[in-house]
């Protein structure tokens with residue numbers, strides 16, 4: 001490795017026919033892949049994002065809730081979740097050039113049969129569809145990030161470099177590969193271990209009225225104000241990669257929404273959709289270098305919290321790639337945490 005080549009990039013230039021030469025290949029163009037690529041590009045790391053849109057991709061299907069304080073998180077991961085929420089204002093400010101109107105809607109009101117009513121003033125919501133578009137635009141405006149529209153079919157992880165092959169037969173190589181393919185991540189051939197990431201379907205709807213100033217979390221549904229609409233989510237279903245809409249599930253969510261906020265009684269259903277969460281057995285992401293082959297870096301399995309965790313994931317993985325000391329401890333997110341000790 002040359003002294004001006006701290007990432008072993010020279011090793012990665014294996015073939016004169018390899019397409020855009022880069023330090024890092026990011027597989028997957030959802031919010032996690034694009035945010036990580038943006039953090040790398042802004043740090044001066046040459047990055048190629050290879051992504052092919054799949055039906056049900058989660059980042060545009062999500063509700064955009066940023067709720068680290070609702071539910072029970074293991075204590076070992078609380079600081080990572082809190083840090084990601086805390087990073088949001090700066091993350092949105094860094095996108096102001098491409099979308100100056102992106103902002104957080106602060107405060108989540110929790111209404112539970114068991115726990116009564118409680119305000120979480122620091123939790124928030126963001127328009128994830130707009131955020132994804134803004135991050136994509138910022139990536140497009142960063143000259144050292146290239147985007148390729150293709151599906152990666154296999155990876156070949158070496159010690160100093162890694163190669164990927166796409167469905168169209170193109171080959172790319174780089175010093176590091178980041179796997180950010182959401183629920184589809186385990187499908188790649190050549191991974192050093194089976195990844196316990198599975199599809200977890202969620203259906204949602206929008207109502208054509210918005211009486212809310214902040215989001216509401218109930219036992220059977222949550223409500224998120226979004227422009228002239230109120231988003232209502234979400235089912236949690238073990239249904240593989242099925243994305244069909246079930247009118248009965250939509251009806252149940254609709255009734256739960258009206259029970260939470262009776263002022264929504266006359267609002268019409270304007271849209272329905274579904275998405276596929278990348279779920280893991282503990283509902284926590286897989287983040288950081290593959291223990292057996294650190295040229296492969298995981299950024300997948302964000303389960304129900306990938307919108308919340310995008311800023312911390314991006315900054316933690318940019319630290320890993322640049323071999324910088326990091327404020328984030330990725331130990332709880334290791335890929336081998338399910339294996340017997």
Ligand SMILES: Cc1cc2nc3c(=O)[nH]c(=O)nc-3n(C[C@H](O)[C@H](O)[C@H](O)COP(=O)(O)OP(=O)(O)OC[C@H]3O[C@@H](n4cnc5c(N)ncnc54)[C@H](O)[C@@H]3O)c2cc1C
Pocket residue numbers: 027028029030031032033050051052053054055056057058059060061062063064065066150151152153180181182183184185188201202203204233234274275276277278299300301302303304305306307308309
């Ligand atoms: C209904 C619903 C509601 C949700 N609500 C929230 C919420 O309120 N708050 C929150 O924080 N999170 C929420 N989530 C979870 C969140 O959406 C996900 O955790 C997050 O979007 C995961 O991002 P990702 O980039 O890993 O995956 P995705 O957004 O699924 O992106 C993966 C990308 O990789 C591409 N890809 C797949 N395979 C390949 C391949 N072989 N080659 C190239 N590209 C490939 C896909 O097409 C896709 O574009 C919700 C999810 C759903 C479905």
